[in-house]
Amino acid sequence: MDSRLACHIVTPVGCMGYGFDENLVAQELTRLAPSKIPTAIILDAGSTDSGPEKLALGTTTCPRSAYVKDLSKLLRLVHNFRVPLIFSSAEGDGADEHVRLMEEIIEEISAKETNQHYSFKTISLFSVIDKSVILERLNAGRISGCGACVPELTAKDVTESLLVLAQIGPEPFIVAMEATPDFNVIIGGRAYDPAPYVAFSMYQLKLQHPDIGPEQLESCHGGLLHMGKIMGCGGLCSTPKSHGAIATVYIDRTFDGKPIAPGPGGALHLDQAHYKQLEDERTVRVHGGRFVSSASHGQPYQLKLEAAxxxxxRSITMGSMRDHILVQQLDNFLVSVKAYVKQQHPGIPGDWDLGFHVYGKGQSTPTGPGEVFIVAEAVAPTEQLATALVVSITVQVKLVGVANKHDSTGPTRVRKQLRATLRSA
Structure with a gap:
């Protein structure tokens, strides 16, 4: 192991807006300050893990007040400890609009009378790509799916999306740091979660050790990606879980990670990674992550596109079923419910769909299958139609029986009301 240090990275929480303990972060920065090792506060500010809603509707992961609260703490730490702040996927989806909103919040906080001594050099990175560029690449056959199960992209998908953005890698962050080395804050648009972690580490490696060649830098990429993958979720990697975490990065592929509290361009391979718990029983040393670039396989550098x-x-109806005879035939029954709803609403304009989420299936009781809970949802072009569809589901489930329904006493009549309660919402 090469024991030369490159940098320290402090992640207060896995996602900006969720809140964190400023005092704990300040304690760690105070502890790190005497080392004179470059230190940065880096964290994620959003994700599309929760689904496409933010991209489709232009909403944010957290309310504006939550970002104001967290940024107020973060900027105070930046000012007091003279460390840079880097975050990505601004306000959830990383759209250009949300990058600008983060700029606005930083300006608003800095303009307060109590913060007149604040002066931050802020860089913004934008990820939205003009739809005309996407359509041009699509027509030229230069866009491919992220996997075999991903449907082929169509021009309609592009034109009907609110916007299209790219999940950028570390390169734009590195370019920004090299162009403005005295930066205080970098606001990133949509980015691969580890990107800012890799970027700051790579930037410091190149800055402090100019003797490191391109091959050695590339060999470090895997370890840095591995570090960023873990640190991107804050202290969730620890047992017990913590809000925040700290990474100490060495100039080889090694990094130390510990809790605070008592992608693009290739693939990350962890098959040769090693983990060693250090003597303090809080820090884990990690080595062996490898980054295999697309270029090494003769493939172009590609970015993942995101849109919605x-x-x-959507309208939903939910409730439980206790009739063990019905539960035994539940799959067929739900098929019949869907057919009934379709029959009741002939000639519906546009696309619509019904779905059922069944919880508790497979449980057993002395008398047969146990109780199940069902969430039925309808998606339709209008709110009125979606509501009408779930009303039809509710009626069918509550009042209609099952074919061939029988118990130990023999067949029961189809008109028998089922013991189910479903309410639309």
Whole structure:
């Protein structure tokens, strides 16, 4: 192991807006300050893990007040400890609009009378790509799916999306740091979660050790990606879980990670990674992550594109079923419910769909299958139609029986009301 240090990275929480303990972060920065090792506060500010809603509707992961609260703490730490702040996927989806909103919040906080001594050099990175560029690449056959199960992209998908953005890698962050080395804050648009972690580490490696060649830098990429993958979720990697975490990065592929509290361009391979718990029983040393670039296989550098469009309105109905005879035939029954609803609403304009989420299936009781809970949802072009569809589901489930329904006493009549309660919402 090469024991030369490159940098320290402090992640207060896995996602900006969720809140964190400023005092704990300040204690760690105070502890790190005497080392004179470059230190940065880096964290994620959003994700599309929760689904496409933010992209389709232009909403944010947290309310504006939550970002104001966290940024107020973060900027105070930046000012007091003279460390840079870097975050990505601004306000959830990383759209250009949300990058600008983060700029606005930083300006608002800095303009307060109590913060007149604040002066931050802020860089913004934008990820939205003009739809005309996407359509041009699509027509030229230069866009491919992220996997075999991903449907082929169509021009309609592009034109009907609110916007299209790219999940950028570390390169734009590195370019920004090299162009403005005295930066205080970098606001990133949509980015691969480890990107800012890799970027700051790589930037410091190149800055402090100019003797490191391109091959050695590339060999470090895997370890840095591995570090960023873990640190991107804050202290969730620890046992017990913590809000925040700290990474100490060495100039080889090694990094130390510990809790605070008592992608693009290739693939990350962890098959040769090693983990060693250090003597303090809080820090884990990690080595062996490898980054295999697309270029090494003769393939072009590609970015993942993200977009979403509004499909319609959703209405749900939910409830439980205790009739063990019905539960035994539940799959067939739900098929019949869907057929009934379709029959009741002939000639519906546009696309619509019904779905059922069944919880508790497979449980057993002395008398047969146990109780199940069902969430039925309808998606339709209008709110009125979506509501009408779930009303039809509710009626069918509550009042209609099952074919061939029988118990130990023999067949029961189809008109028998089922013991189910479903309410639309």
């Amino acid at each position: 469009r509004v499909l319609g309105y």
